[in-house]
Amino acid sequence: MRTAHRTTPPTVTGTGAAGTPHGHGTAPDEAGLRAHFEKVIADDRKIEPRDWMPDAYRRTLVRQIAQHAHSEIVGMQPEANWLTRAPSLARKTILLAKVQDEAGHGLYLYAAAETLGVHRADLLDALHEGRQRYLSFINYPTLTWADTGALAWLTDGAAIVNQVPLCRSSYGPYARAMVRVCKEESFHHRQGFDSLWALTHGTPAQRQMAQEAVDRWWYPALAMFGPPHHASVHSEQSMAWRIKRFTNDELRQRFVDICVPQAELLGLTPPDADLRWNDDRGHYDFTPPDFDELTRVIKGDGPCNRQRLAHRRRAHDEGAWVREAAAAHAAKHRTPHHGPHPAATTAPATADEATADEAAA
Numbered sequence: 001m002r003t004a005h006r007t008t009p010p011t012v013t014g015t016g017a018a019g020t021p022h023g024h025g026t027a028p029d030e031a032g033l034r035a036h037f038e039k040v041i042a043d044d045r046k047i048e049p050r051d052w053m054p055d056a057y058r059r060t061l062v063r064q065i066a067q068h069a070h071s072e073i074v075g076m077q078p079e080a081n082w083l084t085r086a087p088s089l090a091r092k093t094i095l096l097a098k099v100q101d102e103a104g105h106g107l108y109l110y111a112a113a114e115t116l117g118v119h120r121a122d123l124l125d126a127l128h129e130g131r132q133r134y135l136s137f138i139n140y141p142t143l144t145w146a147d148t149g150a151l152a153w154l155t156d157g158a159a160i161v162n163q164v165p166l167c168r169s170s171y172g173p174y175a176r177a178m179v180r181v182c183k184e185e186s187f188h189h190r191q192g193f194d195s196l197w198a199l200t201h202g203t204p205a206q207r208q209m210a211q212e213a214v215d216r217w218w219y220p221a222l223a224m225f226g227p228p229h230h231a232s233v234h235s236e237q238s239m240a241w242r243i244k245r246f247t248n249d250e251l252r253q254r255f256v257d258i259c260v261p262q263a264e265l266l267g268l269t270p271p272d273a274d275l276r277w278n279d280d281r282g283h284y285d286f287t288p289p290d291f292d293e294l295t296r297v298i299k300g301d302g303p304c305n306r307q308r309l310a311h312r313r314r315a316h317d318e319g320a321w322v323r324e325a326a327a328a329h330a331a332k333h334r335t336p337h338h339g340p341h342p343a344a345t346t347a348p349a350t351a352d353e354a355t356a357d358e359a360a361a
């Protein structure tokens with residue numbers, strides 16, 4: 001695997017570290033570095049790219065951040081499907097902005113992953129070869145215009161519930177990327193609610209279309225939070241490292257508690273006969289998603305897995321000439337005395353994502 005250019009080896013002198021643990025000028029041994037890492041985590045400070053970190057912490061972050069980035073990039077597809085069929089210019093403009101935001105989120109996140117010493121070209125290869133994944137809900141189809149509203153209201157709503165705690169994640173670049181991403185996700189969520197509001201205040205046929213879309217998207221949104229806690233392979237360690245702050249089940253419950261009153265406002269009913277407020281628990285009781293279905297979709301057997309991945313590979317292949325042109329342009333501007341032109345480190349990836357954006361549209 002290629003590794004991103006690193007100017008200095010990892011040390012403990014990043015902003016997450018309040019000074020080195022071993023005084024001046026001496027190279028701390030691994031036990032000391034580990035103790036310092038544990039202290040930064042325990043003090044709820046940030047680990048920064050040049051700080052020492054255990055290999056498993058680095059691997060976990062690469063896995064999660066890459067999956068997150070891939071979800072943003074492949075996640076452009078279900079809604080891009082409706083860009084040319086939006087019911088008004090205003091709705092088209094809003095949807096276009098949302099899809100472009102997702103491309104931007106993918107870029108932040110690939111950049112955050114690169115601070116861990118990997119190259120985004122390798123992450124994209126891993127996605128295209130099925131070695132890394134994106135979130136399950138993206139493998140469901142958007143059958144009507146109302147699906148774009150339900151998708152945004154429910155899955156962006158779920159993404160916000162999941163990602164707000166990630167703003168306090170222990171890894172600095174990931175946490176900081178999440179702050180802006182969450183602000184933009186709030187707009188996505190709000191516009192989904194607004195789109196459904198228009199439909200539920202329209203004709204009976206429009207109301208029915210909105211209800212059917214919510215029927216389709218409720219469980220894919222609940223499944224976004226992952227397997228139940230007892231079956232979650234990574235949660236315990238990720239929570240100990242403060243990458244994750246809550247279990248998958250805690251976040252799923254929080255999402256349901258937030259969502260049900262919003263559904264009531266919209267006049268829409270989640271497709272769960274057992275959904276009701278439980279006074280004793282102070283939460284809604286609800287039927288969990290079908291976790292066997294989640295496993296099947298994660299393994300590649302959802303309704304649109306093949307279509308989504310084939311489209312992503314095609315967008316990547318068709319963008320090859322843009323990446324080559326951008327690299328050639330950057331090389332032309334490289335000067336012998338001043339190192340690489342700034343564009344040299346970012347242009348190929350930017351070109352790739354710009355192409356993906358266009359192709360998804």
Ligand SMILES: CC(C)(COP(=O)(O)OP(=O)(O)OC[C@H]1O[C@@H](n2cnc3c(N)ncnc32)[C@H](O)[C@@H]1OP(=O)(O)O)[C@@H](O)C(=O)NCCC(=O)NCCSC(=O)Cc1ccccc1
Nearest residue numbers: 068071075134135136155159223224225226232233234235
């Ligand atoms: C919560 C979890 C997804 C999983 O917790 P962990 O502790 O990491 O794992 P855990 O042990 O619980 O699971 C075991 C295995 O199962 C995998 N898996 C689990 N669930 C899923 C799933 N649902 N889908 C697929 N795979 C899933 C998991 O990776 C692991 O597999 P591995 O060992 O890697 O092979 C976490 O990684 C996370 O927060 N990620 C960042 C959130 C993120 O990506 N947000 C982007 C939202 S998109 C957006 O906003 C843009 C948009 C919006 C609207 C429209 C269009 C676009």
